[in-house]
Amino acid sequence: MIQKLSHTTIYVLDQEQALDFYTNKLGFEVRMDMTMDNGFRWLTVSPKGQDIELVLMKVEAGMSMDEETATALRTLIEKGKLGMGVFETPDIYKTYEELKAKGVHFRSEPEEQFYGIEAIIQDDSGNWFSLTQRKH
Numbered sequence: 801m802i803q804k805l806s807h808t809t810i811y812v813l814d815q816e817q818a819l820d821f822y823t824n825k826l827g828f829e830v831r832m833d834m835t836m837d838n839g840f841r842w843l844t845v846s847p848k849g850q851d852i853e854l855v856l857m858k859v860e861a862g863m864s865m866d867e868e869t870a871t872a873l874r875t876l877i878e879k880g881k882l883g884m885g886v887f888e889t890p891d892i893y894k895t896y897e898e899l900k901a902k903g904v905h906f907r908s909e910p911e912e913q914f915y916g917i918e919a920i921i922q923d924d925s926g927n928w929f930s931l932t933q934r935k936h
Contacts, residue, residue: 807844809855810884811873812925815843818856821923825902826887828854838863847887880907880926892917892933899931 812818822828828845831853835841840863844853859874861867876882889895892910896919900906907920907928916934923929 805852807853807855808885809857810923810927811859811877811882812856812923812927813859813874813877814925815841815856815858817924819843819845821904822854822856825899825904877926880922880928882927884927884929886930886932887921888932888934890933892919892931895931 810818819830819833822845823830827848829848831844831846833841833843841858843856845856846853857864859865859870859877861870865873896906896910899921905922905924907922908918910917910919910933913932916932918933919931921929921931
């Protein structure tokens with residue numbers, strides 16, 4: 801029986817830039833940063849206090865994809881066409897102001913939705929995430 805999702809992958813164009821974004825801007829913590837003998841870097845981050853790890857996977861041909869796939873994936877990321885998930889916050893307006901002050905790019909400001917309040921953030925590679933505050 802499956803018990804939980806422990807890791808999910810976010811494809812990034814530059815791992816150092818992504819590491820800076822997720823740790824210094826969003827406040828995530830590094831869980832694993834290891835370079836294998838073949839040069840592959842296993843880099844994971846997580847929101848503090850959470851079990852799930854985000855694998856910051858560099859888009860490159862090699863073990864998991866060929867060059868044609870890597871090129872197509874890079875193009876989609878750079879165009880901001882890959883939505884990657886939902887982050888929750890108890891106070892979206894406060895979080896919005898804090899992240900904006902840290903230089904986080906917002907594709908949309910907080911807006912009322914049927915499920916709560918939502919803003920859309922974008923990382924430095926082009927991946928976007930919904931930032932939400934649920935209705936109570």
